[in-house]
Amino acid sequence: MSIGEWVAPRRLGRDFRWLLASSWTSNVGDGIALAASPLLIASMTDSPVLVASGAVLQFLPWLLFGLHAGAIADRVDRRVLIMVANGIRALVLVALCAFLVTGVATIWVVLVVAFVYGCAEVFVDTTSSTLLPMMVRKKDLGIGNARLQAGFLVANQFGGPPLGAFLFALGSFWPFAVQAICVALAVVLISRIATTRVPSADAAGPRTAVHTDILEGMRWLWRNPPVRTLVIIILTFNITWAAPWGVLVLYATEHLQMGPVGYGALTTASAIGGLLSTLSFGWLESRFSFKALMRVCLTAEVLMHLAFALTTSGAIAFVIMFAFGAYAFVWGTISTTVRQRLVPHELQGRIASVNMVGVFGGLVIGQALGGVIAQVWGLTAPWWFAFFGAALTLLLVWRPIAHIAAARPVEDEDDAAAA
Numbered sequence: 183m184s185i186g187e188w189v190a191p192r193r194l195g196r197d198f199r200w201l202l203a204s205s206w207t208s209n210v211g212d213g214i215a216l217a218a219s220p221l222l223i224a225s226m227t228d229s230p231v232l233v234a235s236g237a238v239l240q241f242l243p244w245l246l247f248g249l250h251a252g253a254i255a256d257r258v259d260r261r262v263l264i265m266v267a268n269g270i271r272a273l274v275l276v277a278l279c280a281f282l283v284t285g286v287a288t289i290w291v292v293l294v295v296a297f298v299y300g301c302a303e304v305f306v307d308t309t310s311s312t313l314l315p316m317m318v319r320k321k322d323l324g325i326g327n328a329r330l331q332a333g334f335l336v337a338n339q340f341g342g343p344p345l346g347a348f349l350f351a352l353g354s355f356w357p358f359a360v361q362a363i364c365v366a367l368a369v370v371l372i373s374r375i376a377t378t379r380v381p382s383a384d385a386a387g388p389r390t391a392v393h394t395d396i397l398e399g400m401r402w403l404w405r406n407p408p409v410r411t412l413v414i415i416i417l418t419f420n421i422t423w424a425a426p427w428g429v430l431v432l433y434a435t436e437h438l439q440m441g442p443v444g445y446g447a448l449t450t451a452s453a454i455g456g457l458l459s460t461l462s463f464g465w466l467e468s469r470f471s472f473k474a475l476m477r478v479c480l481t482a483e484v485l486m487h488l489a490f491a492l493t494t495s496g497a498i499a500f501v502i503m504f505a506f507g508a509y510a511f512v513w514g515t516i517s518t519t520v521r522q523r524l525v526p527h528e529l530q531g532r533i534a535s536v537n538m539v540g541v542f543g544g545l546v547i548g549q550a551l552g553g554v555i556a557q558v559w560g561l562t563a564p565w566w567f568a569f570f571g572a573a574l575t576l577l578l579v580w581r582p583i584a585h586i587a588a589a590r591p592v593e594d595e596d597d598a599a600a601a
Contacts, residue, residue: 207368208368219236223292255308332457399532428549463512479509521534
């Protein structure tokens with residue numbers, strides 16, 4: 183089997199390969215910004231509040247516009263929406279480069295640019311998650327999501343950040359110029375995909391208001407116990423996960439005495455574990471049921487929190503972080519696949535957006551709780567909070583997981599999906 187066939191099997195179709203190429207290219211640009219954006223903000227201010235604002239602006243657009251992005255994605259040609267939103271991202275980056283080159287950029291200009299860029303990114307990410315179910319058969323969603331996840335890890339987590347730091351050292355505008363090129367190229371690649379307009383978007387009748395579409399999606403979600411429970415699991419586990427993760431840098435540098443380099447290496451260990459697990463996802467999917475894999479992943483999450491709460495060794499922390507990356511990306515691939523299989527095409531955007539709002543809402547709540555807990559009870563306390571919270575959640579959802587994994591859509595459109 184050739185490398186190309188292994189990465190993007192022919193059975194997934196030509197459109198999937200264009201989607202994969204576009205996703206990987208865009209992730210290179212986002213990975214560059216992952217390192218360059220904090221460096222740029224830190225070079226302009228030493229205010230912790232302003233530096234933290236750069237991170238907050240990653241979440242705020244999701245909370246403000248996430249649900250609207252999902253509703254709009256369900257009423258237009260999704261390919262065109264991604265192209266327009268990515269085009270806006272590219273223009274914003276070009277404007278930032280112009281500000282930097284001319285020397286008129288200020289911290290406030292950078293924060294405004296970050297917010298506008300983040301708003302466009304909400305539409306790109308929400309809509310992109312709806313394309314795969316329109317391209318491949320339901321039984322191939324797992325391998326398709328795994329390949330997209332692998333691209334995220336290689337481009338966004340491994341390749342992008344070191345490249346971003348190197349380019350920033352050459353000049354503050356270089357990382358964002360290269361990022362703009364990557365985003366523009368992603369527009370070209372996604373344009374090669376066949377039309378992805380939802381059939382219901384062409385239905386006759388008066389156009390409903392966006393908030394009406396959002397409420398329709400929420401009602402469907404509430405009446406679908408498997409998907410509803412899955413979203414609740416993701417929200418809850420993101421709260422418990424984010425509590426210690428918000429103070430991870432302090433935990434690593436002060437409690438484990440690992441230093442800045444060691445802290446950076448922890449995230450690398452996680453990415454390596456995730457890459458290996460996503461590359462082996464096809465093997466896992468063919469040998470184990472989703473029910474078993476979901477239960478193993480959530481159990482591993484509980485044990486991971488306990489291990490971090492107990493350990494004082496940096497070496498052990500690396501092993502824990504490697505294992506975290508391995509199971510976390512398997513869980514992410516499975517949960518996305520299950521949701522995509524169960525949600526009708528015309529609701530994919532709205533349900534995906536609810537899921538993403540839950541993800542980012544959980545991150546905000548969890549980080550806020552983690553900071554307070556660590557301040558009052560110490561740097562290991564958030565890990566104990568996460569352990570008990572995740573363990574209780576796991577006990578409550580242990581049986582429902584079986585129903586989630588075994589659930590089937592009301593109308594199975596597997597044979598009608600594009601090959």
